[in-house]
Amino acid sequence: MVSKGGNSPFTYIIVDNQTKTRTCIHTPGYPPMIPTDLSQSNLLSALDGAKLVYFDGRLHETAAIVAEEANRRGIPILIDAERKREGLDYLLNFASYVVCSTKFPQEWTEASSIPSGLVSMLLRLPKVKFVIVTLGKDGCIMLQRTEMDNLLPEEMDVEDLFEKLNLEKDTNATLPACISSNVAKLHAKGIGTITGKLLVGTAESIPQTELIDTTGAGDAFIGAVLYSICANMPLEKMLPFAAQVAAIKCRALGARAGLPRSTDHRLSPFLV
Secondary structure, eight states: OOOTTTBOOOEEEOOOOOOEEEEEEEEESSOOOGGGGGGGHHHHHHTOOOEEEEEOOOOOHHHHHHHHHHHHTOOEEEEESSOTTHHHHHTTTTSSSEEEEESHHHHOOOOOHHHHHHHHHHHHTOOOOOEEOOOOGGGGEEEEEEETTTTOOOEEHHHHHHHHHTTTTTTTOOOOEEEEOOOOEEEEEETTEEEEEEEEEEEOOOOOTTTTTTHHHHHHHHHHHHHHHHHTTHHHHHHHHHHHHHHHHTSSSSSSTTOOOOOGGGGGGEEE
């Protein structure tokens, strides 16, 4: 959709060559897209044949129209919950999958820790199959909802389980990996219990000489998660695959220049 006389959003990104940090100076687009800009025919054609719908939480009023139609068609939805935004709570009600930033689970749920925040998110969002929280160079955490099983042993404290999985990390590994728990009744103090699996994903430790620019690393990770869902990739492969895509991206300047293709030899261990 194009607005005559408007302007597209754009961002100046300043990358520090020594610290490898970046500063973003953003100019929003104008005018913002509103629901009346989206005709019914455009909406229907956009969703025709879609396997998955993705939202980043922006333009929430228009996004809500798309989410409602996708939900009617039974198309799964992934929400990128970077931070609390207007209208995000409504969108999350339609989510099948959520990928969020490090601070979001605790900010949104007021839980005392990230693992407890993930339990709270699954309790508050009964349609969500899994939540991933990205931790930058420290990898990621995933909580997957599974079917109820009355034969499971007693409840496990989700924070204790998280610490146990962290201890199983191979500190000498060069490639991203995934450590997964068994299905269990996972309890968060003062919040409640869900049946699921906790997974901890590691990130590649990029040599300082190869680290160029982290701009778009989170988006590269989410893009790889979207690909993995559509390709029916097992979760234990999805997390290291997404981490590797993000790591490859960080070896080039800009958000897109370093993105790998599926034929990239660096991805072959995850696509077998």
